[in-house]
Amino acid sequence: MYQGIRISGFGGQGIISSGVLLAYAGMLDGKHVTFFPSYGAEMRGGTANCSVVISSDEVTTPVVSQPDTVIVMNEPSLAKFEPLVKPGGVMIINESLVKSRPKRTDIKVVLVACNRIADELKAPKIANMAALGAFCKQTGALSIEAIAKAMPKVFKRAKPEMLELNVQALRKGAGLN
Amino acid sequence: MSEKLLMKGNDALAEGAVRAGCRFFAGYPITPQNEVPEYMSWRQPQVGGAFVQAESEVAAINMLYGAAATGTRSMTSSSSPGISLKQEGISYAAGADLPIFFVNVARGGPGLGNISGAQGDYFQSVRGGGHGDYRTFVMAPYSVEEMGNFPLHCFEVAEKYRVPAMILTDGVLGQMMEPLEFKFPEVDPKTLKEPDWALGECKGRKNRLVGSYDLVEGKLEHVTLARAKRYAQIEAEEVLFEDRLCADADIVLVAYGIAARACSAAVKMARAEGIKVGLFRPITLWPFPKRQLRELADRVQAFLVVEMSLGQLVDDVRLAVEFEAPVHLHARPSGVTPSGEEILKKIKEALKAGKGEPVCSSR
Numbered sequence: 116m117y118q119g120i121r122i123s124g125f126g127g128q129g130i131i132s133s134g135v136l137l138a139y140a141g142m143l144d145g146k147h148v149t150f151f152p153s154y155g156a157e158m159r160g161g162t163a164n165c166s167v168v169i170s171s172d173e174v175t176t177p178v179v180s181q182p183d184t185v186i187v188m189n190e191p192s193l194a195k196f197e198p199l200v201k202p203g204g205v206m207i208i209n210e211s212l213v214k215s216r217p218k219r220t221d222i223k224v225v226l227v228a229c230n231r232i233a234d235e236l237k238a239p240k241i242a243n244m245a246a247l248g249a250f251c252k253q254t255g256a257l258s259i260e261a262i263a264k265a266m267p268k269v270f271k272r273a274k275p276e277m278l279e280l281n282v283q284a285l286r287k288g289a290g291l292n
Numbered sequence: 293m294s295e296k297l298l299m300k301g302n303d304a305l306a307e308g309a310v311r312a313g314c315r316f317f318a319g320y321p322i323t324p325q326n327e328v329p330e331y332m333s334w335r336q337p338q339v340g341g342a343f344v345q346a347e348s349e350v351a352a353i354n355m356l357y358g359a360a361a362t363g364t365r366s367m368t369s370s371s372s373p374g375i376s377l378k379q380e381g382i383s384y385a386a387g388a389d390l391p392i393f394f395v396n397v398a399r400g401g402p403g404l405g406n407i408s409g410a411q412g413d414y415f416q417s418v419r420g421g422g423h424g425d426y427r428t429f430v431m432a433p434y435s436v437e438e439m440g441n442f443p444l445h446c447f448e449v450a451e452k453y454r455v456p457a458m459i460l461t462d463g464v465l466g467q468m469m470e471p472l473e474f475k476f477p478e479v480d481p482k483t484l485k486e487p488d489w490a491l492g493e494c495k496g497r498k499n500r501l502v503g504s505y506d507l508v509e510g511k512l513e514h515v516t517l518a519r520a521k522r523y524a525q526i527e528a529e530e531v532l533f534e535d536r537l538c539a540d541a542d543i544v545l546v547a548y549g550i551a552a553r554a555c556s557a558a559v560k561m562a563r564a565e566g567i568k569v570g571l572f573r574p575i576t577l578w579p580f581p582k583r584q585l586r587e588l589a590d591r592v593q594a595f596l597v598v599e600m601s602l603g604q605l606v607d608d609v610r611l612a613v614e615f616e617a618p619v620h621l622h623a624r625p626s627g628v629t630p631s632g633e634e635i636l637k638k639i640k641e642a643l644k645a646g647k648g649e650p651v652c653s654s655r
Contacts, residue, residue, distance in 0.1 A: 135469065139298050142471045148298070150469035154324060154407065175557035175632060176550075177468040 116146075116171045118256040119179035121196055122246075123164035124188025124209070129243035132269065133186070134165035137247065140257050140265035141169035149177035162191055169256050184254055186246045187213055188229065207249045209242065225249055232287045238277070241284045248288025259285050296473055301433075301465040302327035304440035304472055305395055306335060309367050312444035313479035314393070315341035316359040316366040318352040320374060323407045324463035325397035328369040349374040353381030353394070360390040361502045363490030365447050365481060369395035371463070372413050373404060375421075382456055383422025387504025389489070389519070391450030393443065395459045397466040400627025408627030409462030409550055411600035417460045418578040418608070425516055427523050429457040429530065430577040432548040436470035438575075444476055449530055451487065453522045460577060462600070464550045464629060532575035533584055537563070541570030543643055544588055546609050547598040548574050550629060555598050557632030562639055569639055574605075582612040589616035596620045596642045598635055600628065603652070620645070621652040 120137065124130045134150050141148040151166040166179035184205045185196045190213050200206055202221045211230030227249045229242035251259050263282045270278065286292065299307070306328045309317075317336055319329035329345065336343040342359075346352035352368045359366040370378060375396045385392045398413045400406040417430045429449050433439045439461065446457035486492075491500055506512045537559060538544055545555040552573045562569040572588065572595075574581050589595075594617055597606040606621045613619060620642040624630045641651050 135298070138469055142296065142298055148471065150298075151464070152467060154463075154467055173556070174470075175553045175560075176629060177464065177470070178629060180631065 116169075116256065118169045118184065118254055119182045120167040120169070120184045120186070120250070121164060121179055121182040121199070122167070122186040122188070123162060123192035123196055126161055126163045128163075128188045129240065130163040130188065131165055133243045133247055134167045136262060136265055136269050137167045137169065137250075137257065139269050140261040141167075143265055144257060144261050146170060147172060147174050149174045151177040162189070162195075164192065184250060186250060188243065188246065189213065190215065193217065205253050207246055207253065209246060211242070223253070225253055227288055229288065232284055236280050236283055236287075238280045238284070241281050244281045244284035245288030248285035248291075251285070252289040259289060259291075296471050298469055298471055299436055299440065300327055300467065300469050301436045301439045301461065302397065302467070303331050304436050305369070305443060305459065305461075305466075306331035308440035308474065309393070309443040310335050310339055310341070311474055311476070311478045312447050313365045313481040313484065314367045314443065314447070315339065315481055316356070316364050317341070317368065318344040318346045318355040318359070319368050319370065320346050320349045320352050322371045322374045324399060324409070324466050325369050325371045325395070327466070328395065328397070349377035350381065353378040356392050356394070357381055357385055357388070357390060360385065360392045361388070361491045363487045363492070365393070367393045367395070367443070369397065371397050371399045372401050372410075375413065375416070379416075379422035382428065383420075383424050383426060384504050385456050386422070386426035386428070387424060388502050389454040390456070390502065391447070391454055392456045393446045393450055393458070394456070395461065398460065398462045400625075406627045407463060409464035409466070409600070409629060410625070410627045411462060411549060411551060412602070412604075412625060413460065414577065414599070414601055414604040417458060418580070426519075427455065427526070427578055429453070429455055429526060429579075431457070431459050431532070432575060432577050433459060433461055433465065434549050434552050434573065435472075436465070436468065437472035439465060440472045441475055444479065449526070453526055454489075455522065455526070460549070462550055463627075527579040530576060531579045531581045531584070533581040534573045534575060535584070536571045536573075538570035538572060538588060538592075540568055542568045542593045543596060543639060544570040544572050544592050545596050545598055545635070545639070546572045546574070546585070546605065548577060548605065551598050551600050554630045554632055555635055558635035558639060561632055561636050567639065567643070580608050580612065585609060585612040586614060586616070589613035592617055593646070594618045594620060594642055596622060596639060598622045598630060598638075600624050600630070602654075618645070618647060618650050620650045623652070623654045625654070
């Protein structure tokens with residue numbers, strides 16, 4: 116299996132930590148993984164994006180130029196990444212913040228109200244987890260359990276209650292309760 | 293030996309150096325290597341070492357000169373423009389036979405260039421870089437795991453032959469995260485034997501002098517020739533390389549670092565189409581694996597060098613194969629990583645050209 120992912124949004128939406136979490140979960144799952152952040156002239160409030168590869172084979176290039184899956188967390192990211200998705204690929208869109216819709220008809224579009232899910236859990240910072248939950252459901256590349264297992268390794272200083280809320284957001288994002 | 297970790301290449305370099313016994317780091321910020329000094333700023337105090345954010349690259353390399361002269365495993369890091377600034381100090385360390393260790397997390401150039409990963413500093417690394425007749429031991433990792441495990445080897449070679457050693461890597465490997473294991477037991481620098489040239493307390497022993505300056509007629513040549521013997525020994529004994537699927541290959545790709553990863557994608561695609569392609573990856577850039585490439589030249593139809601520079605590595609390959617086989621070039625300078633697909637296309641062009649004029653391309 117090979118799964119190339121791009122995650123994109125505002126700085127502060129947990130774009131980079133979502134990418135690290137996916138990579139860590141893939142590693143614990145026994146897969147080959149890479150994570151690569153965009154590190155251009157980024158600034159606070161600007162856009163951030165990263166590439167993650169999860170593969171059963173050795174990963175060659177860590178920069179995903181033709182993603183199987185794109186997670187779009189804010190409006191500007193949609194226009195930037197819509198042209199790159201592989202035909203037949205998946206675009207997960209945070210419909211709480213993204214009002215436009217892709218024009219392409221050869222990709223699967225999945226709408227998730229990430230911010231609403233996070234607000235319902237009274238933890239507005241974990242909207243990214245709802246998107247990762249949808250990622251698990253749509254791609255099958257990772258299980259929610261694998262991500263939950265990686266969480267304490269990546270968020271080393273998070274309290275157990277907070278990690279539990281993260282798992283709930285993952286499940287809600289995947290349409291589970 | 294240790295658990296599997298998920299680390300950034302730059303962090304792996306820093307942690308690998310600390311585990312290798314590095315107890316002095318001086319540096320100055322520049323993208324894309326900033327994680328190295330940042331990591332060292334908290335990690336060195338943990339192990340009783342020293343971290344200095346210097347006022348400039350020139351200051352940092354000269355602090356390294358002083359620290360290495362005491363026999364302490366010492367390191368600096370920077371990225372291309374900063375490494376240019378350090379060249380004077382590197383030449384002085386080479387002239388004083390000091391085993392300094394430095395890292396270039398290279399970016400696109402020339403000049404201020406950009407902050408993407410690039411390989412334009414190849415000549416600077418393997419042909420000296422600073423002034424005078426000297427060589428630097430150069431290793432080129434291609435994974436985060438190698439980033440973490442090569443610093444120890446650099447220190448050991450540097451100390452064995454009393455030469456500067458460096459890791460030449462790039463912004464992609466520096467910034468990416470990948471699983472790694474540190475495959476060596478942590479070095480306690482207290483258990484290392486104090487070198488017989490190191491400066492420090494000289495009570496009860498003869499004075500020692502570390503320097504690169506000698507005006508006595510003929511003496512400097514004598515010193516340089518003695519050093520050249522050590523260079524010859526390094527060339528004979530310290531070459532490292534990896535060859536993949538070269539045994540039955542019609543054409544062999546030659547690449548190092550991140551460019552070699554793009555090549556391994558191309559090899560996979562080509563083999564799936566029945567094209568017999570191999571990959572030869574120099575791990576030490578100096579000493580260069582000349583003999584191994586010369587031997588391959590008798591068996592293959594052609595070589596295709598893939599580098600993220602205008603055509604630097606290709607010179608060493610041509611010198612090594614002594615024109616026994618055509619050497620083609622695919623060059624992507626100034627911060628562009630080639631894709632497996634484009635390399636596959638070049639492989640086909642190179643095979644079609646056969647023994648004719650080498651194919652050279654940059655897109």
